[in-house]
Structure formats: structure tokens, C-alpha cells
Amino acid sequence: MKLVVAVVQDKDSPKLAQNLVKAGIRATKLASTGGFLHAGNTTFLIGTPAEQLNDVLETIQTSCKSREQIVTPMSPMGSQLESYVPYPVSVQVGGATVFVLDIEQFVQY
């Protein structure tokens, strides 16, 4: 048994959720926030038999795409740094950040 933890962009979340259901893969969605952009994203918890792992990874890969996002760093406060001009920086986000963990025990009551 494996646990797949997948962080995906909110825009891809409905498509991924739909494709997981279509493929008969069970999942839990958690609302999460990226530590760098402080933007909302979605974390999927997917418990799966090891034999189904490739199907899960394929479904995630085909449902999520990479996008460019523009970030404007926070302007510094205080008069000493008034000449500092923040400029937008572009970062590539996603498609999905995926962790695969071994599950020691799985029970449902």
C-alpha cells in the first residue's frame, strides 16, 4: 500500500478530482497554501495498492499542467529603503508536486 501526497494548483484540482473518480481511484482533498507564493493550492491524499501506483501517477500527470506565475516581492517598509523598487519575478508553478510514501498499516472501521 502506498500513500500519494500531491500538491496541485487550484485550477487543476476539479479536473484531477474528476479523473480520479473516473479511474476508480479514491482520494481526499485538502485546502492548502504554498509556502513561497502564499497562494491557495490543493493537496490530494491518495491511498492506493502498490500495483495501482502507476495509474495514479499517470492520472495526476495528465490532469495537471505547469503555469508561469508573476510574483511581486513585498515592498520594504521604512524610509531608509525608499529608493528600493520592487519588480515582478516570474516563477514556474506545477504541474504537480508528488510524494510517494510506504504505508505501514491501513485500516478502515
Ligand code: 2BA
Ligand atoms: P509554493 O511554495 O507557493 O511555490 C510556488 C512556486 O514557486 C514553486 O513551484 C517554485 O517554482 C517556486 N519556488 C518555491 N520555493 C522557492 C524558492 N525558495 N526559491 C525560488 N522559487 C521558489 P513548484 O515547485 O511547482 O511548487 C508548487 C507548490 O508545491 C508549492 O507552492 C508548495 O505548496 C508545494 N511544494 C513544492 N515543493 C515542495 C516540497 N519540497 N515540500 C512541500 N511542498 C512543496
